[in-house]
Amino acid sequence: xxxxxxxxxxxxxxxxxxxxxxxxxxxxxxxxxxxxxxxxxxxxxxxxxxxxxxxxxxxxxxxxxxxxxxxxxxxxxxxxxxxxxxxxxxxxxxxxxxxxxxxxxxxxxxxxxxxxxxxxxxxxxxxxxxxxxxxxxxxxxxxxxxxxxxxxxxxxxxxxxxxxxxxxxxxxxxxxxxxxxxxxxxxxxxxxxxxxxxxxxxxxxxxxxxxxxxxxxxxxxxxxxxxxxxxxxxxxxxxxxxxxxxxxxxxxxxxxxxxxxxxxxxxxxx
Numbered sequence: 001x002x003x004x005x006x007x008x009x010x011x012x013x014x015x016x017x018x019x020x021x022x023x024x025x026x027x028x029x030x031x032x033x034x035x036x037x038x039x040x041x042x043x044x045x046x047x048x049x050x051x052x053x054x055x056x057x058x059x060x061x062x063x064x065x066x067x068x069x070x071x072x073x074x075x076x077x078x079x080x081x082x083x084x085x086x087x088x089x090x091x092x093x094x095x096x097x098x099x100x101x102x103x104x105x106x107x108x109x110x111x112x113x114x115x116x117x118x119x120x121x122x123x124x125x126x127x128x129x130x131x132x133x134x135x136x137x138x139x140x141x142x143x144x145x146x147x148x149x150x151x152x153x154x155x156x157x158x159x160x161x162x163x164x165x166x167x168x169x170x171x172x173x174x175x176x177x178x179x180x181x182x183x184x185x186x187x188x189x190x191x192x193x194x195x196x197x198x199x200x201x202x203x204x205x206x207x208x209x210x211x212x213x214x215x216x217x218x219x220x221x222x223x224x225x226x227x228x229x230x231x232x233x234x235x236x237x238x239x240x241x242x243x244x245x246x247x248x249x250x251x252x253x254x255x256x257x258x259x260x261x262x263x264x265x266x267x268x269x270x
Contacts, residue, residue: 001240001241001242001247002031002032002035002038002239002240002241002242003031003032003035003241003242004032004035004036004039004241004242004243004248005030005032005033005035005036006033006036006040006081006085007033007036009029009033010026010029010033010036010037011085011112011113011114013026013037014037014040014041014044014085014089015044015088015089015113015114017041017044017045018044018045018046018088018089020046023041023045035241038239039239039241039248039250040085040086040089042205043086043089043090043184043205044089046184049183050174050178050183050184051183051184051185051204051205052174052184052185052186052187052197052202052203052204053086053090053185053186053187053203053204053205053206053207054186054187054188054194054197054198054203054205054206054207055083055086055186055187055188055206055207055208055209056189056191056194056206056207056208056209056221056222057074057075057079057080057083057209057211057221057246058074058208058209058210058211058220058221059074059210059211059213059214059215060210060211060212060213060214061214061215061216062220062221063215063216063217063218063219063220063221064191064218064219064220064221065215065218065219066215066217066218067217067218069102071103074211074213074215075209075211075245075246076211076212076244076245076246077244077245078243078244078245078246079209079211079243079245079246079248080111081111081112081243082207082209082243082246082248083188083209084108084109084110084111084112085109085112085114086186086207087107087108087109087114087116087117087186088109088112088113088114088115088116088117089114089184090117090184090185090186091117091118091181091182091183091184091185092117092118092119092120092141092143092177092182092184092185092186093107093117093118093119093120093185093186093188094120094121094122094173094177094185094186094187094188094193095107095119095120095121095122095134095188095189095190095193096121096122096123096189096190096192096193097121097122097123097124097125097127097128098190098192099188099189099190099193100121100123100128100132100134101127101128101132103189104132104133105133105134105188106133106134106136107119107134107188108138108140115140116138116139116140117140117186118140118141118142118143118182119134119135119140119141119142119143120143120144120145120177120182120185121134121135121143121144121145122145122168122173122193123144123145123146124145124146124147124148124163124166124167124168125146125147125148125163125166126146126147126148126150128144130152130153130156135152135153135156137155141157142155142156142157143156143157143158143159143177143180143182144156144157144158144159145158145159145161145168145173145176146158146159146160146161147160147161147162147163147168157180159176159177159180161173161176169200170196170197170200170202171200171202174197174202187203190219191219191220191221191222191223192223194221194222195222195223195224198222198224198234198253199224199225203253204252204253204254205250205251205252205253206236206249206251206253207248207249207250207251208221208248208249208251209243209246209247209248209249210246210247210248210249211245211246212245212246234253235256235257236251236252236253236255236256236257237251237252237255237256237257238250238251238252238257239252
C-alpha cells in the first residue's frame with residue numbers, strides 16, 4: 001500500500017492536465033506526492049477516448065448506509081476529499097434518480113479547488129422534482145436522462161432515451177453522454193446504477209474507499225450477478241492507497257490481475 005498525499009503543487013498539476021496541459025514528469029516530489037499523481041493522472045488526462053469510472057465509499061463490512069438509510073458519515077474526511085477531487089477531474093457525475101431523491105445530492109466540489117462537474121440524473125419516469133438540489137442553478141451543467149416527455153426548467157438539458165420496465169440500457173446512456181460532450185464521467189451511485197455500467201463492460205476503473213467502521217447491516221455498495229466459481233469472478237489489476245482516514249482500492253477494469261489458481265475444495269480440506 002502506498003500513502004498518497006495531494007499537495008497544492010500536485011493538485012494544480014492535475015488540474016492543468018485536465019485542461020489539456022502536457023503530462024509532466026514529477027521531479028523533486030515526495031513518494032506520497034508521486035503516488036497521488038499516479039492515482040489521479042489517469043482520471044485527469046484526456047486521450048480522446050471515453051473514460052468512465054465508478055466510486056464506492058463503504059464500511060469495513062461493505063455497507064454504504066445503515067438500515068434506516070443514514071449514509072452521511074460512511075466515508076472519513078480524506079475519503080470525502082478524494083471523492084470531490086474525482087468530481088473535479090471529470091466532465092460529469094452520474095447518479096440514478098433514487099440516489100438523487102434519497103441523498104439530496106448536490107454533486108459539487110466544495111472540499112477542493114476546481115470546477116463543478118456536469119450533474120447527470122438518470123430518471124426514466126421523470127420523478128425528480130424541479131427544485132431538487134442537483135438541479136440548482138450554480139453555473140454547472142444539469143442533465144436529466146429520461147424516457148417521458150416531461151419539460152424541465154430553463155437551462156436543464158434533457159436527453160430522451162427509451163426505457164423498459166423503468167430501466168435504461170447503460171450503453172445507450174454512455175453513448176448519449178459522449179454525444180453531449182461528457183465522455184469522462186464518474187458513476188457515483190447508487191449500487192444498481194454502478195452495477196449496470198460494470199456488468200455492461202463500460203467502466204475503465206472502479207474506486208472503492210473503505211473507512212474503519214462496522215455498520216452490521218444495511219445496503220451494500222455493489223451487487224452484481226453472482227458467479228458459481230471464484231475462477232469466474234472479476235479480478236482487476238488493483239493498487240491500494242492510504243488516504244489518511246480511508247483506504248482506497250484503485251481497480252483497473254481494463255487489465256485483469258495476474259492471479260494464482262484457486263485451490264479446489266478438496267485440496268483445502270485437512
